[in-house]
Amino acid sequence: MATITLKNVTKSFGNSRIIEKFDAEFADGEFITLLGPSGCGKTTTLRMIAGFEKPTTGEIFIGDKKVSGEDTFVPPENRNIGMVFQSYAVWPHMNVFDNVAYPLKIRKRPKAEIQEKVRNILEEMGLSDYEKTMPSKLSGGQQQRVALGRALVSESGILLCDEPLSNLDARLRKKMRREIKEIQKKYAITIVYVTHDLTEAVDMSDRIFVLNEGVVQQVGTPKEILETPANDFVREFIF
Numbered sequence: 001m002a003t004i005t006l007k008n009v010t011k012s013f014g015n016s017r018i019i020e021k022f023d024a025e026f027a028d029g030e031f032i033t034l035l036g037p038s039g040c041g042k043t044t045t046l047r048m049i050a051g052f053e054k055p056t057t058g059e060i061f062i063g064d065k066k067v068s069g070e071d072t073f074v075p076p077e078n079r080n081i082g083m084v085f086q087s088y089a090v091w092p093h094m095n096v097f098d099n100v101a102y103p104l105k106i107r108k109r110p111k112a113e114i115q116e117k118v119r120n121i122l123e124e125m126g127l128s129d130y131e132k133t134m135p136s137k138l139s140g141g142q143q144q145r146v147a148l149g150r151a152l153v154s155e156s157g158i159l160l161c162d163e164p165l166s167n168l169d170a171r172l173r174k175k176m177r178r179e180i181k182e183i184q185k186k187y188a189i190t191i192v193y194v195t196h197d198l199t200e201a202v203d204m205s206d207r208i209f210v211l212n213e214g215v216v217q218q219v220g221t222p223k224e225i226l227e228t229p230a231n232d233f234v235r236e237f238i239f
């Protein structure tokens with residue numbers, strides 16, 4: 001079950017508290033967006049779920065398995081989570097096929113299985129003609145599709161996205177939003193998506209968590225957030 005649970009999670013760097021008591025349950029197959037201005041703690045939250053940061057207090061569960069807690073810490077490579085970040089999304093020294101194959105190769109899957117799975121994903125991503133192409137020869141949108149393919153190939157059921165479209169132009173951004181949404185439905189994956197872009201959040205999410213200064217301001221469907229903002233911060237943010 002690709003659920004994610006945060007219990008009482010806080011995060012401090014030195015003396016500054018970055019995340020205040022984050023409690024949440026993300027359901028299997030849900031599209032969750034963490035929305036808020038720059039510096040509000042979105043990336044830090046995502047990095048704790050991924051295992052790149054350890055919460056200062058609290059627990060994180062993936063499915064029934066505790067991956068982070070007082071005396072538990074499962075490292076990122078053992079959490080079986082796909083990730084697409086804004087930068088360094090693809091390995092520049094590997095061609096498209098090898099980029100997508102990477103998660104399977106490090107798990108030492110049989111060659112035939114790797115070939116089959118990677119080719120299926122590349123076809124899905126419209127990249128079948130680019131197997132041998134190096135990322136530098138691809139457009140921004142194609143590179144993000146490679147990153148997405150690599151995240152999906154391991155069939156982990158959970159995908160974390162940190163502003164994956166912010167370096168793309170407006171037209172391409174819109175197109176990629178649709179594609180990500182379609183992929184999510186097709187593969188029934190749980191997505192935690194970070195953005196500061198309200199339109200993106202409203203367009204894609206089942207539920208939005210609005211954050212400000214490390215504090216969750218409101219949790220709701222896009223409609224609920226837009227129609228009944230919980231406080232002045234949310235009201236101004238959506239204005």
Ligand SMILES: Nc1ncnc2c1ncn2[C@@H]1O[C@H](COP(=O)(O)OP(=O)(O)O)[C@@H](O)[C@H]1O
Nearest residue numbers: 013014018036037038039040041042043044045
């Ligand atoms: N490794 C770190 N050490 C100290 N402060 C950090 C570190 N990572 C993030 N921060 C601080 O935590 C706050 C939240 O950052 P971040 O999670 O990146 O916000 P967002 O992704 O919403 O822009 C910022 O004030 C940032 O400077």
Ligand SMILES: [Mg+2]
Nearest residue numbers: 042043044162
């Ligand atoms: Mg960030």
